[in-house]
Amino acid sequence: MARIEGIRIRNFRALRDVTLGRVFSLQKPEPLTPMTAVIGRNGSGKSTLFDAFGFLSDCLRTGVEEAFDARGRGGIERVKSQGQQGPIEFEIYYKEEGNARPITYELSIDQDESGRPYVQKERLRQRRKGQDRGWPFSFLILNEGKGVAWKGETEGRQIKEADPEFDLIELMETIKRDEHREESKQTEVVELDDKRKLGIATLGSLKQHPRISSFRRFIEGWRLSYFSPDAARSLPLAGPQKHLNVHGDNLGNVVQFMEREHSRKFRAILDRIANKIPGVQKIDTERTPDGRLLLRFNDKGFQDPFYAQQMSDRTLKVFVYLLLLEDPSPPPFLCVEEPENGLYHKLVETLAREFRDHASNQKPGSQVFVTTHQPYFVDALSPKEVWVLEKGGDGFSTIRRASDDSVVENLVREDLPLGSLWYSDYLETR
Ligand SMILES: Nc1ncnc2c1ncn2[C@@H]1O[C@H](COP(=O)(O)OP(=O)(O)OP(=O)(O)O)[C@@H](O)[C@H]1O
Numbered sequence: 001m002a003r004i005e006g007i008r009i010r011n012f013r014a015l016r017d018v019t020l021g022r023v024f025s026l027q028k029p030e031p032l033t034p035m036t037a038v039i040g041r042n043g044s045g046k047s048t049l050f051d052a053f054g055f056l057s058d059c060l061r062t063g064v065e066e067a068f069d070a071r072g073r074g075g076i077e078r079v080k081s082q083g084q085q086g087p088i089e090f091e092i093y094y095k096e097e098g099n100a101r102p103i104t105y106e107l108s109i110d111q112d113e114s115g116r117p118y119v120q121k122e123r124l125r126q127r128r129k130g131q132d133r134g135w136p137f138s139f140l141i142l143n144e145g146k147g148v149a150w151k152g153e154t155e156g157r158q159i160k161e162a163d164p165e166f167d168l169i170e171l172m173e174t175i176k177r178d179e180h181r182e183e184s185k186q187t188e189v190v191e192l193d194d195k196r197k198l199g200i201a202t203l204g205s206l207k208q209h210p211r212i213s214s215f216r217r218f219i220e221g222w223r224l225s226y227f228s229p230d231a232a233r234s235l236p237l238a239g240p241q242k243h244l245n246v247h248g249d250n251l252g253n254v255v256q257f258m259e260r261e262h263s264r265k266f267r268a269i270l271d272r273i274a275n276k277i278p279g280v281q282k283i284d285t286e287r288t289p290d291g292r293l294l295l296r297f298n299d300k301g302f303q304d305p306f307y308a309q310q311m312s313d314r315t316l317k318v319f320v321y322l323l324l325l326e327d328p329s330p331p332p333f334l335c336v337e338e339p340e341n342g343l344y345h346k347l348v349e350t351l352a353r354e355f356r357d358h359a360s361n362q363k364p365g366s367q368v369f370v371t372t373h374q375p376y377f378v379d380a381l382s383p384k385e386v387w388v389l390e391k392g393g394d395g396f397s398t399i400r401r402a403s404d405d406s407v408v409e410n411l412v413r414e415d416l417p418l419g420s421l422w423y424s425d426y427l428e429t430r
């Protein structure tokens with residue numbers, strides 16, 4: 001399963017320039033671990049970082065202009081780092097499979113003359129087999145909606161765009177002129193007619209561009225959860241659905257799907273989950289006369305079961321998270337904001353372990369990214385998995401990996417839990 005090794009974000013609200021893990025332009029740091037938790041004080045930028053992933057996935061789905069207006073973002077003026085002139089930029093460094101060579105996706109978004117956001121630059125590139133230095137090969141390069149795309153399954157075209165002599169328009173002309181040449185045959189000159197849509201969205205839906213399509217599918221598969229227990233309590237009438245949606249309000253549909261497609265497995269899942277939620281003895285389902293499926297929780301001490309509608313907020317929330325981790329075809333990347341909210345402290349540590357086991361699992365599991373305020377959550381993690389966001393003197397966020405501090409590393413080696421070090425102010429600089 002694909003893994004993000006690193007991400008760099010520039011000019012996105014408080015994130016003027018932050019990098020997590022390894023990216024093409026910063027190769028020294030270690031890649032991100034399967035599980036990543038971001039901690040920090042109020043206002044340090046956790047939600048902003050979480051939303052940066054949401055923004056990218058919205059850009060792919062709806063184009064940049066709608067993405068700036070979605071989820072209360074309030075338009076590009078509000079999203080762009082205050083007082084900064086440059087474009088909003090993202091760089092994602094990721095590997096398709098365990099030993100694959102990493103791919104870099106770069107995206108710059110800016111405002112046009114009328115102030116509307118558009119995609120200024122986009123590029124996908126990868127080094128050739130055996131090539132560990134020098135210029136990687138691009139299989140998509142777009143400037144202002146124009147550029148070239150590589151059609152083949154393998155390799156790409158080496159474009160030394162940092163070369164002062166490099167001129168994309170000239171390259172496009174050459175390709176058009178020399179279309180009979182082998183290299184040009186595999187390269188396509190492209191011009192998008194909508195500069196507010198991502199090239200990977202437009203070209204990635206074409207069969208001729210398998211490499212771009214696979215990156216598009218990767219981002220499409222990201223799941224960000226904004227679960228609310230009330231949403232999970234709703235009783236939908238529609239039929240079975242394969243995956244939980246971002247709000248968890250299709251819980252009932254997913255339960256129907258699991259019951260229908262994986263009946264035996266689903267029973268085992270419910271038993272496993274019941275074991276992990278204190279006070280719950282058994283979870284099963286009941287079919288209503290009108291064909292819906294209700295979740296039934298057998299509470300220790302009570303004879304009659306409770307339905308999801310009567311369950312406590314937090315029990316339902318833990319259930320939804322645990323069910324998400326049992327998804328038979330998990331998303332490549334799962335982002336959860338403050339999963340611990342309102343949970344009993346012992347459950348928080350259990351949940352952290354569950355997330356981490358899921359992420360580190362040999363079976364295809366999701367790469368997990370969470371933001372948290374809870375030392376108990378962090379207790380279950382190692383310094384490499386924890387990133388500390390802080391607001392700098394200039395108001396912009398900085399980020400550090402807990403393992404970069406040798407004092408912290410040593411204390412954890414001496415068996416001090418990481419969360420308690422955070423609680424005792426070892427992790428933050430102020
Ligand atoms: N366009 C912008 N440029 C610079 N900074 C901004 C911009 N928009 C918002 N901010 C700042 O970003 C900060 C980070 O907010 P964010 O909501 O990400 O914090 P948080 O870590 O999630 O906090 P909490 O723990 O309270 O949820 C805010 O305090 C705000 O000052």
Ligand SMILES: [Mg+2]
Nearest residue numbers: 043046047048
């Ligand atoms: Mg927040």
